[in-house]
Amino acid sequence: EVQLVESGGALVKPGGSLRLSCAASGFTFQNVWLNWVRQAPGKGLEWVGLIKSKTDGGTTDYAAPVRGRFTISRDDSTNTLNLQMNSLKIEDTAVYYCTTDGNESYFDDWGQGTLVTVSS
Amino acid sequence: QSVLTQPPSASGTPGQRVTISCSGGRSNIGDNSVDWYQQFPGTAPRLLIYGFYQRPSGVPDRFSGSKSGTSASLAISGLQSEDEADYYCAAWDDSLSGVVFGGGTKLTVL
Numbered sequence: 366e367v368q369l370v371e372s373g374g375a376l377v378k379p380g381g382s383l384r385l386s387c388a389a390s391g392f393t394f395q396n397v398w399l400n401w402v403r404q405a406p407g408k409g410l411e412w413v414g415l416i417k418s419k420t421d422g423g424t425t426d427y428a429a430p431v432r433g434r435f436t437i438s439r440d441d442s443t444n445t446l447n448l449q450m451n452s453l454k455i456e457d458t459a460v461y462y463c464t465t466d467g468n469e470s471y472f473d474d475w476g477q478g479t480l481v482t483v484s485s
Numbered sequence: 486q487s488v489l490t491q492p493p494s495a496s497g498t499p500g501q502r503v504t505i506s507c508s509g510g511r512s513n514i515g516d517n518s519v520d521w522y523q524q525f526p527g528t529a530p531r532l533l534i535y536g537f538y539q540r541p542s543g544v545p546d547r548f549s550g551s552k553s554g555t556s557a558s559l560a561i562s563g564l565q566s567e568d569e570a571d572y573y574c575a576a577w578d579d580s581l582s583g584v585v586f587g588g589g590t591k592l593t594v595l
Contacts, residue, residue, distance in 0.1 A: 400584075402530075409487065410522070410530065410573050412584040428583050462529055470535035471520050471575050471584050477529055 367391040367474040369463050374479030381453050381483075387446040387463030387476055394444040395419065398466035401437060401448050403459035404478075411459070413437075415466060416446070430456075453483045488513060489574050491587035498595045502562045505590045507574030509555050513585055517577040519557040521550060524571045524589075533572070534559060561592075569594045 373385040387399075398421070401413035414427040416437045425437050436449040446463050460478040467473030490508040497503040507519065521534040532541050534550040537557060549560045557576075561568055574587040 409589040410524075410575070410586045412575075412586065414583075426582060429581070467532070467535065469518070469539065470532055470541075471577070472522070472530070473532055473541075475529040475531065 367465065369465070369474060369476035371461060371463055371476045371479035374461065374481045376482045376484060377453055378485055379453060379455055379483055382449070382451045383453065383481060385448040385450070385461055385463075385479055385481070387448075389444045389446065389463075389465075392465070394439075395441040399437075399439065399446045400464045400466055400472060401435075401446075402462045402464055402472060402475075403457075404462070405456070405459045408459075413448070413461070450481070453481075455483050457481060458483045487588040488578060488581070488585035489576060489587035491572075491574060491590045493588065494591045494593065496593040496595055497561075497564045499564055499566060501564045502560060503564055503592065504561075505559045505572055505574075505592070507557045507559070507587050509557075509576060509585075511555060512580040513555075513576040513578040514552065514557055515555040516579060519550070519552065519574055519576045521548075521557075521559045522573045522575065524573065526571075530573065564594055566594045568592060 368390045370388045400415040434452045438447045462478045463476045464472040465474045518536045522530040523533045524530040537552045573589045578585045
């Protein structure tokens with residue numbers, strides 16, 4: 366059974382930094398592309414970015430609102446996906462979900478999410 | 486303002502058929518596949534339809550997807566009270582080089 370467990374969500378001041386992690390199990394982690402998707406309180410879903418498997422280059426893509434501030438990385442030795450968030454803004458406040466990228470779907474499995482609140 | 490346009494709400498009575506639309510453009514729905522996601526309050530979304538029409542295992546065949554030009558639709562037949570949820574469409578956008586979502590449709594079962 367696929368399990369994705371996010372952690373690291375917290376209250377942080379504008380301009381601050383935060384690192385989220387997602388512990389994965391139940392599938393061959395190194396072979397899978399992974400995404401972060403966020404949802405602001407009471408709002409819709411927003412794609413944050415993705416990281417490809419190392420065999421596919423291990424490259425990353427980001428949504429425009431976070432490009433240059435957020436960095437996605439993966440550790441295939443510990444089956445962990447990370448999201449380093451710098452220069453945080455109030456509008457980054459959201460629940461952040463990690464998801465697997467399916468062969469034919471964009472977001473196959475989802476974690477339960479972790480809440481990031483950016484406020485002074 | 487979402488790149489993909491969905492009606493903010495939809496409703497139906499038990500047993501009815503309800504359709505939710507998702508309108509886009511050539512750079513997203515026109516050239517790429519569409520997924521649909523279902524989300525209950527306080528929980529993570531789950532994949533409902535992928536590749537316009539395909540259902541993952543475990544999704545009832547009451548749920549179906551279709552495409553016409555630069556629009557996609559999700560149909561729910563034999564509506565049940567447990568279908569009351571938020572529904573989102575998603576597609577890759579070639580111009581933005583990323584996945585875009587619709588704003589979501591809140592389905593109410595009357």
